[in-house]
Amino acid sequence: MQSTSRNDIKHPCSNELEKFLEHLDAVEGKSVNTLKAYKRDLTNLLRYLHEERNLPVSAGPERIFEDDITGYLEYLGKRRVKREGGKIRTGKISSATQNRCLSAIKAFFRFCTEYKIVTSDPSLDIRGGRQDKKLPVFLTIEEVIKLIDSIPGSDLAGLRDRAIVECLYSTGLRVSELVSLDIDDFPDRGDTMKVLGKRSKERIVFLGEPARNAVEAYLDQRYSESKDITGDSPLITNQRGGRLTSRSIQRVLSDRSKKAQLRIIPTPHSLRHSFATHLVQGGADLRTVQELLGHARLSTVQIYTHLSLKDLRERYLDAHPLATAETNEIP
Numbered sequence: 001m002q003s004t005s006r007n008d009i010k011h012p013c014s015n016e017l018e019k020f021l022e023h024l025d026a027v028e029g030k031s032v033n034t035l036k037a038y039k040r041d042l043t044n045l046l047r048y049l050h051e052e053r054n055l056p057v058s059a060g061p062e063r064i065f066e067d068d069i070t071g072y073l074e075y076l077g078k079r080r081v082k083r084e085g086g087k088i089r090t091g092k093i094s095s096a097t098q099n100r101c102l103s104a105i106k107a108f109f110r111f112c113t114e115y116k117i118v119t120s121d122p123s124l125d126i127r128g129g130r131q132d133k134k135l136p137v138f139l140t141i142e143e144v145i146k147l148i149d150s151i152p153g154s155d156l157a158g159l160r161d162r163a164i165v166e167c168l169y170s171t172g173l174r175v176s177e178l179v180s181l182d183i184d185d186f187p188d189r190g191d192t193m194k195v196l197g198k199r200s201k202e203r204i205v206f207l208g209e210p211a212r213n214a215v216e217a218y219l220d221q222r223y224s225e226s227k228d229i230t231g232d233s234p235l236i237t238n239q240r241g242g243r244l245t246s247r248s249i250q251r252v253l254s255d256r257s258k259k260a261q262l263r264i265i266p267t268p269h270s271l272r273h274s275f276a277t278h279l280v281q282g283g284a285d286l287r288t289v290q291e292l293l294g295h296a297r298l299s300t301v302q303i304y305t306h307l308s309l310k311d312l313r314e315r316y317l318d319a320h321p322l323a324t325a326e327t328n329e330i331p
Helices: 014-026 032-052 066-078 095-114 141-150 156-171 175-179 209-225 246-260 268-281 286-293 298-305 309-319
Strands: 080-082 088-090 192-196 202-206
Touching: 014 032, 014 095, 032 066, 032 095, 066 095, 141 156, 141 246, 141 268, 156 175, 156 202, 156 209, 156 246, 156 268, 175 246, 175 268, 202 286, 246 268, 268 286, 268 298, 286 298
Parallel strands: none
Antiparallel strands: 080 088, 192 202
């Protein structure tokens, strides 16, 4: 008898969930990663309602009530979590994860209400939990330079990895934006490059001279080793010439950072944070950083106002009319 995987098990609201995901894709233009996240979070909710609350597979969204949703959020806070080695223990899910799931649930019921699938929204009065805002993890300027300098440029793999780090740090691109670039997207001349970000929003980013040189050196080596390259070929490729994935870039960055003996192992997003942090520390205003990162709201980039005590002291000494040498002591 053929076993049935968990992904094959049906759940309530299957048709409505598919319509919702199609709407997010076709109408709202959500990214592939966003669609996957919504599908995962909502499927987990619907499976919970079927398995723990006996909601029939044939049930529609009108059978889901406020206490079903709050019950699921409470379940998330104490659900059993798998750990390495096959051991299972009870682990608390973070407020951020619960709020992300609630956001997906609210979006689903807004869709159902708008399209008259339900007459009322059971998630309307549910509020997310408070969560602490964490400062972003970023490298210092010296650490970025150390990482780049540690990557040998004597072979194609090294040239590629240098190009990846230089490009992420110089432009502030999301890793998903970098892997989607084709050779034609790289400018023939100049330092500006158009990228397609979230919600298919186009923006301009700038390539510093080191980044441009790194990408050109990598492409020159590729052209010398292969003639089967066209304008719509991926800008960054794996060893087989296929498009590199976000996960692969994460592995590249992890391996190179360990060899460079950095104090932290950065993710591609850490380089994006480093880009924004160093801009703010260098005097860039938040509006500029917002535009370069492609964020819709200014509030999203306010986390980059964090500065070291040394930076704050130096700016104070430069700006305050009565600052004296005695103020140089740091308690």
